[in-house]
Each structure stands twice: as C-alpha cells, then as structure tokens.
Amino acid sequence: MSVLEKINTEEIIALENKYGAHNYHPLPVVLSRGEGVYLWDVDGKKYYDFLSAYSAVNQGHCHPKIVNAMVQQAQTLTLTSRAFYNDQLGPYEKFISEYFGFDKVLPMNTGAEAVETALKLCRKWSYEVKGIPEHEAQIIVCDGNFHGRTTTIISFSNDDNARKNFGPFTSGFINVAYDDIDALEKVLQSSTKIAGFLVEPIQGEAGVYTPADDYMMKAKNLCNQYNVLFIADEIQTGIARTGSLLAVCGNCDCENQCERKATYATPDILILGKAVSGGVYPVSAVLANDNIMHVIKPGQHGSTFGGNPIAAAVAVAALEVVTDENLAQNARYLGKIFRKKLNEYIQTSNIATLVRGRGLLNAVVINDTEESDTAWNICLALRDNGLLAKPTHGNIIRFAPPLVMNEEQLLDCVAIIIKTLQAFEK
Numbered sequence: 001m002s003v004l005e006k007i008n009t010e011e012i013i014a015l016e017n018k019y020g021a022h023n024y025h026p027l028p029v030v031l032s033r034g035e036g037v038y039l040w041d042v043d044g045k046k047y048y049d050f051l052s053a054y055s056a057v058n059q060g061h062c063h064p065k066i067v068n069a070m071v072q073q074a075q076t077l078t079l080t081s082r083a084f085y086n087d088q089l090g091p092y093e094k095f096i097s098e099y100f101g102f103d104k105v106l107p108m109n110t111g112a113e114a115v116e117t118a119l120k121l122c123r124k125w126s127y128e129v130k131g132i133p134e135h136e137a138q139i140i141v142c143d144g145n146f147h148g149r150t151t152t153i154i155s156f157s158n159d160d161n162a163r164k165n166f167g168p169f170t171s172g173f174i175n176v177a178y179d180d181i182d183a184l185e186k187v188l189q190s191s192t193k194i195a196g197f198l199v200e201p202i203q204g205e206a207g208v209y210t211p212a213d214d215y216m217m218k219a220k221n222l223c224n225q226y227n228v229l230f231i232a233d234e235i236q237t238g239i240a241r242t243g244s245l246l247a248v249c250g251n252c253d254c255e256n257q258c259e260r261k262a263t264y265a266t267p268d269i270l271i272l273g274k275a276v277s278g279g280v281y282p283v284s285a286v287l288a289n290d291n292i293m294h295v296i297k298p299g300q301h302g303s304t305f306g307g308n309p310i311a312a313a314v315a316v317a318a319l320e321v322v323t324d325e326n327l328a329q330n331a332r333y334l335g336k337i338f339r340k341k342l343n344e345y346i347q348t349s350n351i352a353t354l355v356r357g358r359g360l361l362n363a364v365v366i367n368d369t370e371e372s373d374t375a376w377n378i379c380l381a382l383r384d385n386g387l388l389a390k391p392t393h394g395n396i397i398r399f400a401p402p403l404v405m406n407e408e409q410l411l412d413c414v415a416i417i418i419k420t421l422q423a424f425e426k
C-alpha cells in the first residue's frame, strides 16, 4: 500500500469525523465498489461482505438486473408524487401483493416509516373495526426489540442508548419477554384494549436472537384467539434471508412449495424494507388484507416519495431476482453448512461459545463481556483477513452475507472466520 493511498483512507474518515454527525461508529474501512458477494476499498483490497448492509443487499451488490431497472426508470420518470398516478406503481402493487399473498400494499421508503405505518394502521383498525375506545389502544412489543429510530418507535425500545434524552415518548405500548408464549398470553388476557402484537421473527439487532421454532405459530394463534393483529417486522429477516421467503413461514419444512407464500404463521400485517430493493434504493412496504387496509382513506397517511416509479421498478426487479436465483433455498442450504462448520470449531474453542441463526442470518457469541472490545478487535482482524462483519452488541458478531454466495465462497469464508478466531484463543 503506497503512502498516498493510505492518506486517502484516513482523509476520507477524517472528513466524516469533522463534517458528519457522529451517530455511527463504523469499522475503519472505506469502500468504493461492490459486486455480488464482494466489496473493494479505496486501495483496491477485496473483501467478502458479511453484513449485506444489515440484510438489505440480499441479492448481492450492484445486481445487474436491479441496477438496469433503476437506470432505465431513472431516465424515464423519477417522481410524480401520489397526487397523480404513475404507470409503474399499480403493476408493482399487484406484483408484491401476489408475491407475498396479501390483498394490498402501502408503499413507503424506509423501514422505520413502514413500522410507523403498521402501528398507525393497527390502531385505526382497532378503533374502527375492533371497537376499542379512541386513544386507549395498546400494542404489545417485545423486550430487546429493534424497529427503527423514530420517536414513537424508540418509545418502546429497551436500548438506553436509543432513548436517553429523546423523550417525552409515545404511550400505548406494553412490553413482554421475547420468545415467551405464556407471558404473551398473560398480557392478552389482561385487557380488552389490545390492538396488536409487533414482533421480529428473529431479533437481528438484539444479536440474532432466534426464538423457539413454534413461537411464531403459537403467537399468531393466540392473536387470532384474542382478535389482536399479528404484525411481523420482517425488514431484516424477510425476503429469503433466513432460508424461506419470510422467516414467519420458516419452519414448515416445505422447502420448495411455500417460498412464494407465508403459510406457517401468516401475519395480519407484514412489514418489509431493506432487501425489497436489493439495497439499491430506499423501498419499504406494509402488506395487509382488505379487512384491515380499508381503514386508511385518502389524506389520512402518505409519503411524497412512497411508491415512486423508481422504487416500483426496482422492487419488482429485486423480488424477481429472489425467485429466479432461488435465494431462499440457497440461504437455507448454505446456512446449515455455516452453522455446522462453526459448531464443530466451537467445540474446541474458548473464544467463541455459540453460533445461532437461521438460513444466512447468523451470529457468533464471543466469550467476553458486553463491555469488552474483543468482538470489535475480532472484526478488525476479520477485515485484515478480507471479510467484513460488525458486532451487534458488545460480544456478538453477526454474519449475514449476500444470498448469491456459492458453496465454495462460503467455505472460503468459514476458513477465514476460523483462522481469525484461532488467533484470539486464550
């Protein structure tokens, strides 16, 4: 590496430090190009991407079909607002609704906006259909949740960092322990004013915390029983990441039949973001059937960019790639190999204690405290060895590569991860 290039990296990092708000703490690597499962830094060093922009880039970096859809549409029509119709939105709405098996979609841009939309939809349904007195609806959420960064969403977070000095908060939420069906049932029994249950099928940000296989199905059945909407936040788990199209349908074991439809625990409201666009454009979506979606009338909710022609064209291409390239099956197949290999290593390891996850959303728990910098240092060493990953909490490293990876590449990555962990063995 020449001195000039080295200065370049440091200068770019210094610019962010000086001119950007310090709301992130990135791993020190400056990326300038991506293709498939690979990223390159400004010095031309090549890396495997094992974060996929928090599971937005499931289809791989710069997928030609998705990029082409974006370029074509960007040269034709970019934004009309919803004051007028555009020729891309209707076909996209039909496509995504049928793809996931719902009557309707409400298009937004970011994940947090889609979560906000789902919460508003749930409350409105509870007043106008279920008959809860106005302003009294409660929505159940889980301990350890991550649903985004808006004021309402952080109102029910347990993360002190995300909440401290951002109050006052929005009321109307009840926390329950995650992966605890009895606790959920107790809360459902306790009040007639419960409108919905908002849940991540796997808690990604919490550290890829993976619940019991039947938790989603039991939770969904309880919600049915109490006439409460089951709202799945699949922004991180969805779109083939966990080895099935949606994580809520991940355990029915019909590897090939159910990839186009959630049959295991169909949510009443499905929230998608991130990989809806393959990471090339901010696109999010809220899906529900007519009996719920009909409560939203003109003027009651919206977004200037939501459902814009670029978003629509890009999302159709990105979802077609998921089907055409069998990404759910590939994630399921490679995920099993990943956990098997890591588990074999962990038997002999003092530094790694556990690997967990489903499909290609996995995490390795590092044998040190949450406050230690061991996991961070391991991620620096992984970077030096050509693989990019990031701790979720202090001692948990998430491993989530693009789903277009092949078996040879995965085995290469497993070797890099094991070699790196070995250097940290005590």
Ligand SMILES: *Cc1c(COP(=O)(O)O)cnc(C)c1O
Binding pocket: 054, 110, 111, 112, 113, 115, 146, 147, 148, 149, 200, 204, 205, 233, 234, 235, 236, 237, 273, 274
């Ligand atoms: C990333 C994420 C969000 C928020 O999405 P943004 O696009 O960052 O607003 C919400 N829920 C889950 C589960 C996520 O992983």
